[in-house]
Amino acid sequence: MAGPLDGTVALVTGASSGIGAATARSLAADGATVAVLARRRAKLDELAESVRAGGGVALAVEADITDPSQALAAVDRVVVEFGRLDTVVNNAGLMLVGPVAEAPIEEWDRMLAVNVQGMLHVTRAALPHLLAAAETAPRRVADLVNISSTAGRVARPGTAVYNLTKFGVNAFSEALRQEVGPKRVRVSVIEPGTVDTELASHVRDGIREAIVRQTEGLELLEPEDIADAVSYIVTRDRRVAVNEILVRAAEQT
Template sequence: MSYQNLAGRTVVVTGAASGIGEAVAVRLAAEGARVALLARRAERLEAIAGKIRAGGGEALAVVADVTDDASVEAAAARVREAYGTVDLVVNNAGVMLPNPIDEGRIDEWQRMLDTNVTGVLRIIRAFTGDLVRAAEEGRTADLVNISSIGAHVTNFTNYAVYGATKAAVTHLSALLRTEFGPRDVRVTNIEPGLTETELSTHIDSEELSGQLDGMVEAIGTLAAEEIADVVGYVASRPRHVNLRQIMVLPTRQA
């Protein structure tokens, strides 16, 4: 499906080096948007941006670490220098590190909090002015946060901290609508279920990795491109329509 109203949009996608972020960047560029791809892996970013440009799209690879204030600010300046005011931000960067809580893995907790929660806030801080300015100019302005079904379900044993970080993103998205909505900036929270991404490669426990593989075998997964399709749909609605929250699950996932 091709979407109207995306051509000419100026987009930032975090976590764009793989998975959902890559798929979103490729899809929005194919619809005519100028897309800035943010992630830490320079080589991978350049390859994806090159693929987009080879297909006739506009793409900018920007190396950025959402856990670092200076890195995010520098990335925002680079994007504005190249493309001007941003009117669509897709907060996708995230990390999933499940382990039993009694292992006390503070290093993992901190990494998830700093990436999944504070990283989202850093990006919002960096581009709020852009989104508000775009809306004031009569343009469509969108903040899209990629959360997870893990924000709600409680049967993913050993995923407590990850789920808590995603619950924070979901609640943050809802509360931000009270600040951004009156200024005509839309906020959308998307919560994917099991999706084929690199998140599973972050797991360092063979037992937990095996459990996840078992769920995938029994339930199946969504493709990253299917989540990108949802992002494209959300961002292409008429300016006065805000799809506030969308859960996207494989049919067999409860």
């Protein structure tokens, strides 16, 4: 059956788990060839295999996006392998939260390195290819989707530096949208609420328990709920640009 993304190539970062893995599966189901990027090779291989088993085309790309040369090499590898790049989903991210006064500075550095610098490295490497894809068949439009957070819209005590990174993602996305939108590279942000993934498992002991308590009893979002939003954005007709989608769990305040 023909899919809306047939003939296109997508790169999803942070695809070894959670939202990224679900997004890669969703884009593959829409017909895209998918390149899945993260550091955990075995998880990427498993995902790529399951996409292939479903009749899709997938490539596992092991890379640490905090290193600009690895981000560039990863993007180049996708283009060498498949000849083009139509869709990039900057999804890789870390959430290391807790009060500012007690925070280990090393946690801030890691979060900034992935959520901000990693996103910039991949974007910079991918943009020339997205601009080229926007001029050519099959779709004559390209998409850069940045996974932000409700934390990119609302700042709260205990998440200050995570807020800083995600407000930064939103600001960068809006400025870039105005730069490249006229060239048919659509730049969008998605702001998920609380999604059931590995994200909170990296929070340090003592803080993690408090986060778990905050969401106890809530029916959380599934990664597929955010993957649906990505697919919605990138399958619109080229005349339509969905700039921003905020998706909260229904009971979340």
